[in-house]
Amino acid sequence: MPPKRKRAEDDTVAAATSSTRATRSSARQSTGSTKDDSAPKSTSTKKSSSTKEASKATTKSEAPAAKKAKTTAKASTSTTKGTAKKTAPKKSAKAIEFSAPGTASPHMRLSSLFCFSSHNVKKTIRSDDEPSASKSLPLIPDPLPSTPPLEPVAQPKPKAPAPAAAAAPAKQASVSKLEPYSPDRAAALFKKYADEDDPNVIGPEGFSNMCTEAQIALDGAGPLILAWQLNAKEMAKFTKDEWNTGTQSLKISSLSGLSMAVSDLETLLIQGKPAAKGSAGKKDPYDKFAYNKYAADPSAAFQTLYSFCFTLAKPEQSRNIDMETSTAFWSVLLVPKYSIMSEVLEFIAEKGSYKATNKDLWSMMLEFCRTVQPSLQDYEADGAWPTLLDDFVAWKKAKMGNGASAE
Numbered sequence: 001m002p003p004k005r006k007r008a009e010d011d012t013v014a015a016a017t018s019s020t021r022a023t024r025s026s027a028r029q030s031t032g033s034t035k036d037d038s039a040p041k042s043t044s045t046k047k048s049s050s051t052k053e054a055s056k057a058t059t060k061s062e063a064p065a066a067k068k069a070k071t072t073a074k075a076s077t078s079t080t081k082g083t084a085k086k087t088a089p090k091k092s093a094k095a096i097e098f099s100a101p102g103t104a105s106p107h108m109r110l111s112s113l114f115c116f117s118s119h120n121v122k123k124t125i126r127s128d129d130e131p132s133a134s135k136s137l138p139l140i141p142d143p144l145p146s147t148p149p150l151e152p153v154a155q156p157k158p159k160a161p162a163p164a165a166a167a168a169p170a171k172q173a174s175v176s177k178l179e180p181y182s183p184d185r186a187a188a189l190f191k192k193y194a195d196e197d198d199p200n201v202i203g204p205e206g207f208s209n210m211c212t213e214a215q216i217a218l219d220g221a222g223p224l225i226l227a228w229q230l231n232a233k234e235m236a237k238f239t240k241d242e243w244n245t246g247t248q249s250l251k252i253s254s255l256s257g258l259s260m261a262v263s264d265l266e267t268l269l270i271q272g273k274p275a276a277k278g279s280a281g282k283k284d285p286y287d288k289f290a291y292n293k294y295a296a297d298p299s300a301a302f303q304t305l306y307s308f309c310f311t312l313a314k315p316e317q318s319r320n321i322d323m324e325t326s327t328a329f330w331s332v333l334l335v336p337k338y339s340i341m342s343e344v345l346e347f348i349a350e351k352g353s354y355k356a357t358n359k360d361l362w363s364m365m366l367e368f369c370r371t372v373q374p375s376l377q378d379y380e381a382d383g384a385w386p387t388l389l390d391d392f393v394a395w396k397k398a399k400m401g402n403g404a405s406a407e
Contacts, residue, residue, distance in 0.1 A: 178285045179254045183244075186253035190243045202243070204236040214255040214262075221270050221332040222262045228308050229261065229290075235312055251287040261286045268295060269302045270336050303366070306333060310362045320356040323348065330365065338369035347392045354388055361386045376400075 179185065191199065193206035202210065208218065216222040223236070230246030232238055252258050264275035274295060294301035309329055313321045327345055334341040344365075348354055357365075364386050372379045379393055 178256050181247075181251040181253045181257075181286075183248065183253070186244070186247040189247075189253060189255070190238075190240060194240075200240045202238040207236040207238070210255070210258075214259040216259060216262055219332070221266055221336075224309055224312070224329070224332070225262050225265050225269075225305065226258070227312055228305050229265070232312065249287070250290070257286045261291070264288075264291055265294065268298055269305060270333070272298070272337065302337075306366055307363075309333065310359065320358045321362075322356055323354050326357040326362070334366065334369055340372065340374045341365075341369055343374070343396060344389075344392055347395050348388075351391070351395075361388060364389065 190202065193202045193210045195201050195203045195206060207223075211218055211223055211226070216226065227235070229250060230238055230242050232242055247253060250257070250261055252261060267273050267275050268291070275291070310321065313325050313329060315321075327348060330341060331345060335345070368385065368389050376393060376396060381390075381393075385393075
């Protein structure tokens with residue numbers, strides 16, 4: 001081989017050898033750096049593990065103290081509860097609310113329409129084992145030791161007590177005494193029951209108080225008759241102009257006069273009886289010109305009252321009145337006069353599908369009560385009765401047929 005070529009080969013081998021050594025040294029350096037980097041991590045890992053062990057040891061050492069604190073708290077709570085049980089009265093049942101007995105009815109009461117709830121007051125009944133605040137149980141003494149019975153000793157007979165005088169009957173709360181009519185007195189009476197917010201109006205609350213103090217039953221026809229006589233435009237409400245005009249016409253300025261005027265008309269138009277005549281030579285408590293006119297034709301007078309009540313109950317922007325209001329009015333206007341009306345109300349309540357009353361149904365209901373007997377023998381199917389009344393007749397006939405078949 002020529003010398004030059006051999007030297008070139010030796011140089012190539014030497015270069016390759018040096019590059020291999022450089023590669024190995026760099027690999028060694030990288031390995032060393034990797035070992036150096038991993039050393040702190042292992043150190044930190046050791047430190048974190050030691051910290052965890054220390055925290056566990058601390059938790060274990062604190063556990064007994066926490067348990068003791070919880071035990072002490074539980075003991076104090078139980079002591080407090082025990083003291084409360086000894087001092088507080090025992091309650092084994094919750095209070096129960098219920099409506100007063102005898103107030104349930106298939107239709108709304110008239111007093112409810114005046115925003116009153118005197119017949120639906122809820123009472124509270126407590127359980128028998130709950131002690132009453134007003135009464136306490138007597139202490140039972142320890143039994144005495146048994147002793148031999150003693151012989152009875154003769155005692156003088158007690159004298160019979162003198163007969164007590166008969167107790168005077170309790171007097172009913174009376175309204176104010178009769179007084180002659182006076183515009184100023186009538187204005188003062190209006191002011192007494194006027195609203196605080198609007199002194200020119202007697203609202204539902206004042207209306208309720210006035211009727212109660214005048215002994216006008218809120219669940220009867222009296223409030224409707226009073227509204228009729230004063231020509232009220234809204235239910236349970238009087239304006240000052242309505243009051244002044246009505247009381248001046250009736251010459252009434254006291255509760256007693258108001259009560260007598262309403263009572264006389266209720267007796268005449270609802271019960272169908274003439275009012276008791278006053279004693280001769282005694283002045284009437286109010287102007288009876290209107291009453292005498294009604295007494296001359298009670299049927300026409302009742303028709304006027306009945307028509308007025310529809311206008312009174314009907315909202316201003318509506319042509320109908322709701323069925324609850326209708327049944328409430330019928331219960332005090334028609335039920336006392338016509339027995340068949342009770343069955344009509346029962347039918348309406350049972351069906352529950354009739355929502356309102358228009359003027360035609362309101363008028364025909366009175367005509368139906370006047371012309372049809374409870375036995376339905378006077379009923380004419382082609383009489384163009386409202387649908388409600390045709391449905392009632394079919395319902396009653398089915399009821400009568402079931403009763404006959406059962407016999």
